[in-house]
Amino acid sequence: MEKQDQILMKKQNKTYVLELIKNMAPISRMQISKNTKMSPTSITRIVGELQEQGFVKETKLVTSGVGRKATLLDVCGDVLFTIGVELDKAVLKIGIVNYVGGMIDLQTYVRNPLESYEETVQNINDKVKNIIEQNAIPVGKIIGLAVGLPGSIDYENGIVRVAEQLRWKDVHLVRDLSKLTSLNVVIDNELKMKIIAENTVGKAKDSKSSILVGIGSGIGSAILLNGEVHRGESNNAGEIGHTVIDPNGNVCSCGKFGCLCTYISEGAILADAKKMKDISSIDEVFVAFRDGESWALNILDRTATYIALAISNLACLYEPECIILSGNLIDKMPEMKQQIEEKCERYMWEPIKKNLHIVHSSLGSQGVVLGAAIQAQNSLFDIN
Template identity: 40%
Template sequence: MKKHDQDFMKRQNRLTVFQIIKNEQPISRAAIAKQTGMSPTTVSRIVAELTDEGYVHETEEQVSAGRGRKSSLIRLLDTAVISIGVELDRDRANIGFIDIQGNVLCSESFSRPPNEEASTTVARIGSTIEDLIATGGIDRKRIVGIGVGLPGIIEVQEGIVKFSVQLGWKNIRLADLLQDVTGFQAVVDNELKVKALAEQLKGSAYGSNRTVLLGFGNGVGSALILEGEIYRGVTNSAGEIGHTTVDPEGMMCDCGKAGCLQTYINIPSLLSEASKIKPVRTIEELFAERRAGTHWACYLIDRALAYMAITVNNVVSMYNPDSVILSGEILDKFPEVHEEIVNLCSRYVWEPLQGSFSIVRSKLHEEGVMIGSGMVAQDRYFQLN
């Protein structure tokens, strides 16, 4: 076997052992060897390396109540590895430090103009990271990288934002910009794909074999999880359901096409339609009008909820998932609409599929993209090391 093949196998074995410890801790060396098929000697060598590097530690814990026998079990040190998770949206950036278990150690947000240039946003991210390191007591030596989730088409391997309607960015080498400013390696991905990953590992999709996550906010999108893996498509653009055409004579979308699905659902379109009747600056104001019984506001939101239910029907008809996760700013800010969408699904979902899947809310809410981005950065680090 060539040396580079041997090195690759060693890295893969190391990553496999690490992931098993992470997901099933506390766990014995023997159990790891049984699951992986590796020899006890190989497992012991990898565990020793991880221990020396400060990633794991060994404890003696009770495993048999009958005889009081104790066994040597392996656990992760939660803060052995810390990553930075960043969510970028049309008008906001959320930045947090994430430990190995996906817990948010500290976080900060700032608002951004929708037309802000990438270099300006990156500089502000860098400044916020430095502030959080100082105020949050973060050990810089433990930071392994930055993960960013944002709406749009992303070339993941190179960290290039090919096209993001919401941010107004095109062909931006975001990973390189971030590394230049912060000194940390960066990985960039689509926001819903990283959120779906987080939901798979510690949220609503835990234990699911086939889940669709839908995001309703400043845009409309989806992500499909198959057997624990994100389905990406050829160009990592699988799931851009917001740009499917529902009416070729419909409203103009930011992407330049007419009648995209998201023009009936997303926040900018709702506010634009509402402002033709009354100046409405925020989605909160629009929902307040609905609660007051204002006819046009009720119409706009009821129509948006109907299209959300139609979106559920479309994805379950295409993918036949066992669960659908509803997420995004609209669901986070107005959790009461979840039940309305579920009720509308009884009208819009194809009858043979009724009852074949569950509809659940995101468990991670506003932190989902930030957590998922941080976890992607950790995965990239361990694959490379």
């Protein structure tokens, strides 16, 4: 037992030192010793082991100031890779991300919404193999892949419980995708993947409490509390799309009436627009808005109101440091951000409002893929 404890402590120390170098590079061995309160001898040994494993390298940089110069250390980004996948109703995105969170390649494909589950899994497998080959990444350096998709996800057991947009129910995605790709696989709700990216490299970097609101083909949110993704009992925390705002309202695909997603999603906006004009795409609504057509102004003003009310409710429930607006609707219509902020100013409770920052995601189209790849690394990486 004592030997096992020593092995575990050595592993923990090694992981701690590696994370420190990763987050503070370039950094000297002496600075690592000061930060970790480990002896210089221990740090020299651990750094040596990390160099042998290919995680750490010496740079050409040295410390400044008087006295003996010390060589600074950095991590090797190409020591390992993870693959992130975003799966939505009409799009499939696949990216390769290195150890330090750099996107090596991102490829986007149009997906047939009528594609079967089996066809989709095979398609992911084919595209994953293609991107690995095209970038000449050694398979041995890929520690796994992660998929972010809309719906209710049992991430612990690797099962998609319900994905209405994909028309999936109780499918064993981790099992089936692992079998095809021969890789370790992680799955989760797309917004939970995206808030991990925001918390690592985005607008919520190092935040302890933030909420990501995604508005596009549906609407949902992901909640970060105490630096961890808040999941609830069955990983459905944040599914604001199915909060009822009018019990006598629009019928939802879930079978209830008046769900928020029946008023805010792109499909809902398009359905309202078609009552006013013969159009076929959400982009035409945006063009009409910018042209000042009254019907488009009214529809998107109503949409902004519902979004602001949802944000206000989330803020009162969780009082986060910031709320991040993201998704196709926000990306294509950045003018909406100002409208939403103005309505939040009107509807939000004053004690909450004064400390809350509402920001626009800067990760764009790669947010879910990047978050998925980071989640794969967090879940699957073992320093040994």
